Amino acid sequence: MVENNDVLNQEEQHFAGAGRVYYFDVVLDSGKGAILKDVAGNEYIDLLASASATNTGHAHPKIVKAIQDQAEKLVHYTAAYFATSTEAKLASELVKLAPGDEKDWKDWMVVFGNSGSDANDAVIKFARGYTGRTNVVSFVGAYHGSTYGSISASAVSLNMSRKIGPLLPGFYKVPFPSPDKRLPGENDEAFSERMFAAFKEPFENYLPAEETAVIMIEAIQGDGGIMAPPAGYWQKVADFAHDHGILLAVDEVNQGYGRTGKFWAFEHFGIHPDLIAMGKSMASGLPLSAVLGRREIMQSLDAPANVYTTAGNVISAASALATLDVIKSEKLIERSAELGKFAKQFFEKEQATFDFIGDVRLYGLNGGIDIIDPETGLGDEQGTNTIIYNLFKNGVLMISLRGNTLRFQPPLVIKKEELQQAFDVIHKVFAGYQAGELLEPNGRHHIGW
Structure with missing residues (x-):
């Protein structure tokens, strides 16, 4: 039998470390639904869903x-030059995901890419092309991708800017209203007002609103810790953008496609963006992305301003059409909302039991659970690493975000009994951590970002 380390030793000779955030010494081999198997035959309950890229689970039969079926007909011909019936059908289905109802579909258009990163690059290009403005505003804690445009808009890890600058000019970051910024006793309205004042400060001092093309948001930040502002905050930002002729773009690459208990995360906040970036679970993990935007914006640029040889690949497009069908026919959005309540009850009970569990945030089958030092209240990165390592050793695959946040994003098809099995393991590991009985992480690399 092949062992995980055999493959890892071979790969390490040729694979550059910048291409992977390391967690565990494992080589995945197969998966079905919410269960993964490594090359040595070990099984894991997947609570990551390939970074929310396989919301429909692994190897879904449809x-x-x-x-x-598509591979037997045509594997690829570039949509940069010729249409395919599969890609054309997908375009017509994606406009139905725009805000509004059927009469509004005609007002939206779509363009394809290969990843969430280039989708966010396209957002920047179309926003600048349509408005004739240059400046781009995004939020601290944002992860928009790793191409030069998307990485210039990101602000979640120093390794996304260290030694690779200068990044693109014209990008500005504003504070995100994360829970740790809330003052003791501060209610939602007061918190939103205070953080909105901080949002406006650059525009009042050095960033002319009339020279700003787009505000890029994650309605619920993904890699920043699975966190959302109070409900009214995004409406204030949206109103500000509208009042100043600035486009509002929502990055739904991580949080879209049913992940939060609604199809789009921005639906929780009652806002209507001008541009929507999607990827990851769009084709159940196959390389495909898209930007959905208002027609007049999408017609502001001409080819080849956003042309990619493999964008709209027919196999990825076929997978994307099947993904939409599975989400609808298996009611995965409703399933995420319902099982999300079950998960929230579990993690809040654990929070009440263990003093090292800080803030707990759940939005559907989508959560961030902070691990803290009970004495200081500060994030405990080493403790988090110990917990996820022992979960891994006990057959549950969960990773961390920003050092001390447990990332909970299982496939939306996970069975309730599988979820309960995972929760039983999590409780056991939490109890072991409290008692000081867990194994310390042991692997070839530092864990996490």
């Missing part, structure tokens, strides 16, 4: 069949 999606596998769609891929197989």
Whole structure:
């Protein structure tokens, strides 16, 4: 039998470390639903869903069949030059995901890419092209991708800017209203007002609103810790953008496609963006992204301003059509909302039991659970690493965000009994950590970002 380390030793000779955030010494081999298996035959309950890229689970039969059927007909021909019926059908289905109802579909258009990163690059290009303005505003804690445009808008890790600058000019970061910024006793309205004042400060001092093309947001930050502002905050930002002729773009790459108990995360906040970036689970993990935007914005640029050879690949497009069908027919959005309540009850009970669990944030099957030092209240990165390592050793795959946040994003098809099995393991590991009985992490690399 092949061992994980055999493959890792071979790969390490040729694979550059900048291409992976290391967690565990594991080589995945197969998966079905919410269960993964490594090359040594060990099984894991997946609570990560490939960074929310496989919301429909692993090897879903409908999606596998769609891929197989398309591969027998045509594997690829570039949509940069010629349409395919599969890609054309997908475009017509994606406009139905725009805000509004059927009469509004005609007002939206779509463009394809290969990843969430280039989708956010496209957002920047179309926003600048339409408005004739240059400046781009995003939030601290944002992860928009790793191409030069998207990485210039990101602000979640120093390794996304260290030694690779200068990044693109014209990008400005404003504070995100994360829970740790809330003052003791501060209610939602007061918190929103205070953080909105901080949002406006650059515009009042050095950033002319009339020279700003777009405000890029994650309605619920993903890699920043799975966190959302109070409900009214985004409406204030949206109103500000509208009043100043600034476009509002929502990055739904991580939080879209049913992840939060609604199809789009921005639906929780009652806002209507001008541009929507999508990727990851769009094709159940196959390389595909898109930007959905208002027609007049999407017609502001001409080819080849956003042309990619493999964008709209027919196999990825077939998978994307099957993904939409599975989400609808299996009611995965409703399932995320319902199982999310079950998960929230579990983590809040654990929070009441263990003093090292800080803030708990759940939005559907989508959560961030902070691990803290009980004495200081500060994030405990080493403790978090110990917890996720022992979860891994006990057959539950969960990773961390920003050092001390447990990332909970299982496939939306996970069975309730599988979720309960995972929760039983999590409770056991939490109890072991409290008692000081856990194994310390042991691997070839530092864990996490």
